[in-house]
Amino acid sequence: MNQGWFWKIWERFGLLFVILAGIIGLSFSSPNFLTVNNFKNFVNQAAVVAIAGAGMTFAIAGGGFDLSVGSVLALAACVGAKTLINGSVAASVMASIGIGTGIGILNGLIITKLRVPTFIATLAMMTIVRGIALIYTKGRDINIITEPSKEAVYKFFGGGYVFSLPVPMLLMVVIFVVFYVILRHTPFGRHVCAVGSNEEAAINSGLNVDRIKLIVFALVGLTTAISAVIQTSQLMGVNGGTSGLGFELQAIAVVVLGGTSLNGGRGKLFGTMMGAILVAIANNGLNLHNTPIFYQYLVLGLILLMAVSIDGLRSRFFRPAGTWSER
Amino acid sequence: MKTNNFRQLWDRAGIFVALLAIVTIFAFINPGFRKPANLSNILQQCTPIGIAAIGMTFVIISGALDLSVGSVMALTACVMVGLIDVVGFYPAFLIAITFGFCLGLINGLIVTKMGVQPFIATLGTLWVYRAFAYIYTQNKPMQSADAGFVCWGENICYVPRLFVVMVLCYLAGYFLLYHTPFGRYVFAVGSNRRAAILSGINVARVNLFVFALVGFFSAMAGAALAVRLWSAKADTALGYELMVIATVVLGGTSLKGGSGTFAGTFGAAILFTVIYNAMDMFQVQSYWQKIALGGILLLALSLDGLRRKYTV
Numbered sequence: 001m002n003q004g005w006f007w008k009i010w011e012r013f014g015l016l017f018v019i020l021a022g023i024i025g026l027s028f029s030s031p032n033f034l035t036v037n038n039f040k041n042f043v044n045q046a047a048v049v050a051i052a053g054a055g056m057t058f059a060i061a062g063g064g065f066d067l068s069v070g071s072v073l074a075l076a077a078c079v080g081a082k083t084l085i086n087g088s089v090a091a092s093v094m095a096s097i098g099i100g101t102g103i104g105i106l107n108g109l110i111i112t113k114l115r116v117p118t119f120i121a122t123l124a125m126m127t128i129v130r131g132i133a134l135i136y137t138k139g140r141d142i143n144i145i146t147e148p149s150k151e152a153v154y155k156f157f158g159g160g161y162v163f164s165l166p167v168p169m170l171l172m173v174v175i176f177v178v179f180y181v182i183l184r185h186t187p188f189g190r191h192v193c194a195v196g197s198n199e200e201a202a203i204n205s206g207l208n209v210d211r212i213k214l215i216v217f218a219l220v221g222l223t224t225a226i227s228a229v230i231q232t233s234q235l236m237g238v239n240g241g242t243s244g245l246g247f248e249l250q251a252i253a254v255v256v257l258g259g260t261s262l263n264g265g266r267g268k269l270f271g272t273m274m275g276a277i278l279v280a281i282a283n284n285g286l287n288l289h290n291t292p293i294f295y296q297y298l299v300l301g302l303i304l305l306m307a308v309s310i311d312g313l314r315s316r317f318f319r320p321a322g323t324w325s326e327r
Numbered sequence: 328m329k330t331n332n333f334r335q336l337w338d339r340a341g342i343f344v345a346l347l348a349i350v351t352i353f354a355f356i357n358p359g360f361r362k363p364a365n366l367s368n369i370l371q372q373c374t375p376i377g378i379a380a381i382g383m384t385f386v387i388i389s390g391a392l393d394l395s396v397g398s399v400m401a402l403t404a405c406v407m408v409g410l411i412d413v414v415g416f417y418p419a420f421l422i423a424i425t426f427g428f429c430l431g432l433i434n435g436l437i438v439t440k441m442g443v444q445p446f447i448a449t450l451g452t453l454w455v456y457r458a459f460a461y462i463y464t465q466n467k468p469m470q471s472a473d474a475g476f477v478c479w480g481e482n483i484c485y486v487p488r489l490f491v492v493m494v495l496c497y498l499a500g501y502f503l504l505y506h507t508p509f510g511r512y513v514f515a516v517g518s519n520r521r522a523a524i525l526s527g528i529n530v531a532r533v534n535l536f537v538f539a540l541v542g543f544f545s546a547m548a549g550a551a552l553a554v555r556l557w558s559a560k561a562d563t564a565l566g567y568e569l570m571v572i573a574t575v576v577l578g579g580t581s582l583k584g585g586s587g588t589f590a591g592t593f594g595a596a597i598l599f600t601v602i603y604n605a606m607d608m609f610q611v612q613s614y615w616q617k618i619a620l621g622g623i624l625l626l627a628l629s630l631d632g633l634r635r636k637y638t639v
Binding site: 134313 | 394442629
């Protein structure tokens with residue numbers, strides 16, 4: 001059955017329309033919205049979620065997801081912050097990325113070698129890594145106070161400019177382009193989608209499914225660590241107990257907002273980025289209107305529900321087999 | 328064939344063997360642990376998660392997942408405690424339970440009418456319900472010293488009243504799952520959705536009712552938590568949904584749907600509480616408790632996973 005021009009356009013550009021509508025609405029309702037400073041604000045916010053979301057898009061396209069990213073963000077940030085205080089900037093970034101990727105690989109090993117279901121493996125790692133972050137920091141805040149020269153260099157990741165463009169935004173764009181190429185134009189990307197859409201078939205057609213999953217979870221860890229570096233550089237401090245709390249669900253939400261199905265087999269990276277920007281704009285608008293922080297939960301939940309309901313209602317008209325509205 | 332029998336027995340009773348072993352060991356080592364007061368304390372501590380796990384067992388057997396459990400617990404607990412001093416304990420309790428049922432129904436309607444995947448639908452309502460709890464309480468703790476409310480936290484000769492309620496809830500859930508057509512439909516829908524549709528089961532209605540049940544039991548669990556703490560806050564039960572899922576899975580219910588037992592969930596709920604309690608007794612830092620919780624989950628599930636890897 002022909003799906004109609006409306007849905008075709010909606011699928012491609014729906015999120016973009018919503019973002020534009022949000023920008024127009026907010027620039028009327030708040031004089032501070034359309035300013036360079038504010039643009040910087042929400043792009044920086046969006047980049048942290050979006051970059052981890054890029055890794056999560058791979059995991060979801062591969063038929064799983066990672067619940068440990070919030071805790072990994074916290075631990076990578078803590079280790080990076082402590083290393084920065086005692087060592088060089090390069091060592092700090094390497095430490096964060098090493099920790100993130102290492103835990104990602106560990107997740108992958110638990111899932112592939114010990115055959116623990118993805119959900120449970122990453123759920124268990126979520127509490128374990130959070131515990132480690134708390135023990136490592138003894139539950140205290142880490143405030144990065146060190147030589148000003150080092151601080152200045154480290155702040156570049158979260159607040160610097162290249163050609164007057166914010167660094168987090170550039171990092172986000174570069175990572176998304178690279179990931180897009182990997183997902184769409186390399187054998188590995190096709191293999192990830194193959195594993196996500198039908199694991200049995202992927203095994204039978206000779207793919208090394210275990211290795212593919214391992215790399216996917218390593219990528220999730222890597223992107224989360226990059227997010228951790230950006231966030232730490234913005235805040236110049238971190239708390240092992242509260243940093244990244246609930247971040248895993250936000251990352252999954254922006255991926256889903258972007259149109260990637262949890263059924264696996266497909267990943268929409270551009271959508272993930274748009275989803276993160278939409279959420280950042282909504283939060284930014286609420287901040288500008290001085291609403292209490294918990295209204296952000298409400299708006300995040302409602303945006304997510306509306307987006308997926310529109311998609312769900314659409315499939316309700318056609319009611320394809322296997323959807324949850326099927327009778 | 329002997330190994331097969333052993334495996335079946337282990338699947339059924341393994342969690343209780345582990346529970347018995349752990350309780351015996353701790354009782355020998357730590358005199359504080361084996362005091363009757365502490366044991367009844369354990370029975371009381373396990374009730375919120377234990378009761379919430381009943382609904383979660385239903386929904387996981389039906390092949391879905393509900394992430395909004397913690398938020399429903401917080402919202403219904405806040406509403407109940409807020410209403411106690413207005414209308415009295417029992418009416419407030421009934422309102423809260425009905426409210427929880429309706430919240431679950433909304434989850435179910437989003438899943439079945441809008442065709443949204445359960446994970447995403449309940450992820451959305453996780454935030455929405457939690458935000459409602461904050462808005463309702465304006466982020467202030469709700470308290471009540473109503474006699475009817477407080478008395479539910481007491482013991483009847485070392486058996487906490489809440490634990491009795493939990494056992495009754497388990498019996499009700501057991502009856503519903505194993506002795507009614509509805510229970511058989513839940514298994515059928517969870518093990519093979521297509522087949523259930525083709526054999527004429529109204530799958531959407533089964534899903535809808537399962538989500539409503541989760542809401543109901545979450546509200547019961549929220550009430551139990553409020554009774555235990557004599558109060559409720561908007562951030563109570565934060566992250567409980569994942570603990571509840573962990574409990575159900577440790578109890579032997581598969582996330583793939585179609586199989587699971589209440590006995591296992593019951594045992595796992597008590598097991599987790601015993602381990603937490605014992606760690607408190609041995610003055611283990613709460614940070615290490617998180618690591619232990621994750622470690623136990625990984626250990627149990629990897630034993631299961633490795634067994635399947637090497638025996639099939």
